[in-house]
Amino acid sequence: MGGKTTSYIVAGLGVVVSLIGWYIRGELGAGILGFGLAHIVLGLLDTARPSVRS
Numbered sequence: 478m479g480g481k482t483t484s485y486i487v488a489g490l491g492v493v494v495s496l497i498g499w500y501i502r503g504e505l506g507a508g509i510l511g512f513g514l515a516h517i518v519l520g521l522l523d524t525a526r527p528s529v530r531s
Contacts, residue, residue, distance in 0.1 A: 484523040491516030 491513045498510030 481524050484520045486520075487523070488517050488520030491518075491520055 493513070494516060495510050495513030498506045498508070498513055500506070501509060
């Protein structure tokens with residue numbers, strides 16, 4: 478699996494987790510939503526990082 482593929486999978490899972498947090502509501506839902514949003518941001522930032530070939 479390539480580096481960008483992994484990054485997109487992480488971002489996609491972040492979307493799923495964010496949607497779960499959105500529907501739970503309350504403080505727990507806000508925490509889950511933030512956790513998912515962090516995964517989206519970090520996954521998309523990882524796609525912009527240059528890859529290193531070994």
